[in-house]
Amino acid sequence: MSLKEIQIGDKAKVIKLNGGLMFKKRAEALGIRVGSMIEKRSAQFMNGPITIKVGNTNIALGVGMAEKIIVEVL
Amino acid sequence: MNKKLTNKKLMLIGNPNVGKSAIFSRLTGVKVIVSNYHGTTVEYTKGYLKLGDDRMEIVDIPGIYSLEPTMKAEEIAVKIFEEAVKEKNENIFINVIDSTNLERNLNLTYELIKRDIPLIVVLNFWDEAGHTGVSINREKLENILGVPVITTCGITGEGIKSLVDNLHNAKRSNFISKRISKDITEKSKWEQIGEIIEQVQKLKHRHHTIGEKLSDFSIHPLSGLLVAIIVLGLSFSIIRLIGESLITYLLEPMFENYWTPVLLKISALFNGNGILHDILIGQVIDGKISYLDSMGMLSTGLFVPIAMILPYITAFYFVLSFLEDSGYLPRLGILVDNLMHKLGIHGLAIIPMLLGIGCNVPGALSTRMLETRREKFIASTLMAIAVPCMAQIAMIFGLLGRYGLKAIIIVFVVLFVVWVILGLLMNKFVKGTSPEIFTEIPPYRIPYFKSLLKKLWMRIVWFIKEAVPYVLLGVLIINILYVLHVIDFLGNLVGPIITGLMGLPKETVGALIVGFLRKDVAVGMLVPLGLSMKQMIISSVILTMYFPCIATFTVLLKELGTKDMVKSATIMILSTLIVGTILNLVL
Numbered sequence: 001m002s003l004k005e006i007q008i009g010d011k012a013k014v015i016k017l018n019g020g021l022m023f024k025k026r027a028e029a030l031g032i033r034v035g036s037m038i039e040k041r042s043a044q045f046m047n048g049p050i051t052i053k054v055g056n057t058n059i060a061l062g063v064g065m066a067e068k069i070i071v072e073v074l
Numbered sequence: 075m076n077k078k079l080t081n082k083k084l085m086l087i088g089n090p091n092v093g094k095s096a097i098f099s100r101l102t103g104v105k106v107i108v109s110n111y112h113g114t115t116v117e118y119t120k121g122y123l124k125l126g127d128d129r130m131e132i133v134d135i136p137g138i139y140s141l142e143p144t145m146k147a148e149e150i151a152v153k154i155f156e157e158a159v160k161e162k163n164e165n166i167f168i169n170v171i172d173s174t175n176l177e178r179n180l181n182l183t184y185e186l187i188k189r190d191i192p193l194i195v196v197l198n199f200w201d202e203a204g205h206t207g208v209s210i211n212r213e214k215l216e217n218i219l220g221v222p223v224i225t226t227c228g229i230t231g232e233g234i235k236s237l238v239d240n241l242h243n244a245k246r247s248n249f250i251s252k253r254i255s256k257d258i259t260e261k262s263k264w265e266q267i268g269e270i271i272e273q274v275q276k277l278k279h280r281h282h283t284i285g286e287k288l289s290d291f292s293i294h295p296l297s298g299l300l301v302a303i304i305v306l307g308l309s310f311s312i313i314r315l316i317g318e319s320l321i322t323y324l325l326e327p328m329f330e331n332y333w334t335p336v337l338l339k340i341s342a343l344f345n346g347n348g349i350l351h352d353i354l355i356g357q358v359i360d361g362k363i364s365y366l367d368s369m370g371m372l373s374t375g376l377f378v379p380i381a382m383i384l385p386y387i388t389a390f391y392f393v394l395s396f397l398e399d400s401g402y403l404p405r406l407g408i409l410v411d412n413l414m415h416k417l418g419i420h421g422l423a424i425i426p427m428l429l430g431i432g433c434n435v436p437g438a439l440s441t442r443m444l445e446t447r448r449e450k451f452i453a454s455t456l457m458a459i460a461v462p463c464m465a466q467i468a469m470i471f472g473l474l475g476r477y478g479l480k481a482i483i484i485v486f487v488v489l490f491v492v493w494v495i496l497g498l499l500m501n502k503f504v505k506g507t508s509p510e511i512f513t514e515i516p517p518y519r520i521p522y523f524k525s526l527l528k529k530l531w532m533r534i535v536w537f538i539k540e541a542v543p544y545v546l547l548g549v550l551i552i553n554i555l556y557v558l559h560v561i562d563f564l565g566n567l568v569g570p571i572i573t574g575l576m577g578l579p580k581e582t583v584g585a586l587i588v589g590f591l592r593k594d595v596a597v598g599m600l601v602p603l604g605l606s607m608k609q610m611i612i613s614s615v616i617l618t619m620y621f622p623c624i625a626t627f628t629v630l631l632k633e634l635g636t637k638d639m640v641k642s643a644t645i646m647i648l649s650t651l652i653v654g655t656i657l658n659l660v661l
Contacts, residue, residue, distance in 0.1 A: 042295075
């Protein structure tokens with residue numbers, strides 16, 4: 001499942017990053033990499049950005065980005 | 075040892091939002107000389123640390139996640155870093171880390187260690203880490219990394235003394251050479267960071283804090299909208315309240331009671347006439363000076379920036395600084411992201427727009443936070459056309475206020491509609507991509523009052539230094555243009571457009587000329603023209619839209635390049651003609 005599909009409040013583990021090198025680098029810089037634990041915190045209406053928590057950091061990302069992040073709900 | 079240190083530069087480097095600037099401001103102290111150096115690409119903040127009788131240069135590098143930049147703004151930071159590494163005097167690098175996010179921050183630390191440079195690691199937000207249940211073993215981390223590790227709280231200043239005392243202990247790390255394999259792949263980098271974390275950090279499970287609950291509340295689509303309306307409404311009210319109070323109770327009485335008598339004495343020295351008298355004092359009618367109409371350098375030229383604009387600048391930056399320091403703005407950006415994408419920019423572009431309300435110059439500079447050329451172009455153009463700066467807004471308030479709130483509201487509604495329509499059009503026709511938002515949201519923090527006041531003070535000083543001379547120059551130029559009949563000449567030249575299409579008197583061309591220098595003075599020039607409410611509204615709108623002031627233009631030209639600036643300017647002029655004509659027909 002992608003980060004877009006999981007429910008608000010779900011905790012999940014990142015299992016794959018489906019994107020280009022730049023995307024992966026940026027995600028990694030923000031602490032999102034294979035094995036990271038994330039928690040979905042909110043989603044805007046009409047496919048607006050999603051916010052997640054990684055470690056102690058809150059991150060906002062567009063749905064397109066969220067679709068590239070494959071997770072496994074815990 | 076001090077002597078040796080003072081030959082070196084101190085480079086502060088770290089992830090965004092780790093409190094580098096607070097530490098920078100602590101180190102440079104009260105006598106801080108913070109200068110913004112802007113070449114074509116380089117932009118950094120420098121100041122000086124006093125060491126006994128000597129001083130040491132400190133550079134605050136913009137935040138980066140990695141030495142391999144993934145964004146334009148990071149490229150500039152990396153360039154500053156690389157240049158500092160190349161210098162022969164062994165500059166000292168201070169890697170500032172957010173203690174509440176140790177693992178992610180160590181990525182940059184790891185890259186810095188690999189570069190074999192004199193390094194000190196600073197664990198900032200040390201107190202906050204405690205509150206969020208993170209405990210880090212400082213000594214162990216120091217041993218593993220092989221460089222001094224110092225704990226600080228930049229905002230209160232805790233640990234800063236220890237940092238200064240330890241500057242001479244900065245050293246190259248032996249972390250890598252201790253490891254057997256020097257050839258380290260990406261994967262094992264994170265494994266090594268993971269090992270470090272396991273050894274030095276303990277996490278206590280915590281329930282969501284009040285700050286986090288507040289964060290969720292202000293990001294949630296429904297409650298967030300409510301928060302946004304309250305915050306923006308409150309901001310607007312506070313700005314008006316502070317601005318108007320300062321004008322009515324402090325600055326106007328000061329000018330009337332203390333400055334007018336001085337001016338009348340000077341006027342008497344000139345026997346009340348002559349070119350020099352008119353340039354300095356302007357028209358004195360019945361022994362009275364009208365600060366708005368007289369157009370003298372010492373009367374209007376001082377009154378406009380100090381008594382009409384400065385109060386609103388102060389009020390605006392007080393509120394903006396509070397919003398900036400609290401961490402609310404990125405949340406507002408997320409909330410409006412969907413709407414902004416329709417205009418071809420993502421939600422965070424709301425920040426350049428808000429900064430632009432203070433002054434278009436910092437607004438234009440902050441478009442650097444946007445990633446692609448297309449976004450920068452759209453955001454800059456929209457800001458330059460439809461976001462009036464506080465100086466101009468203050469004048470519009472002052473002059474249109476006499477027609478009631480309705481006139482002011484019409485001006486801003488028109489500008490907002492222009493902003494939306496132009497954004498929709500540019501999103502359709504400007505080539506390139508506008509990537510999605512992908513950013514860190516800082517935690518909510520209670521603004522530290524002292525640093526907030528300091529920031530406010532710096533912005534006020536900046537305004538006085540940058541604006542007042544230009545206003546005076548503007549008033550001088552107006553006088554010269556009138557004396558030389560240049561305004562009459564140009565007025566006849568473009569009369570058909572201004573009068574024919576927009577229904578304005580041809581003298582308005584004078585305001586358009588001066589508007590290139592200062593928009594506030596330009597609005598002030600409309601006073602003696604005796605315009606009707608409709609004409610005031612139209613001229614306020616077109617003065618905002620037709621072209622940026624010279625300060626903004628210079629920055630935009632640098633940021634966008636000549637080709638895009640020409641495109642942007644074409645959009646400005648065309649949309650001004652269209653909007654001016656439509657308003658003339660509709661109102």
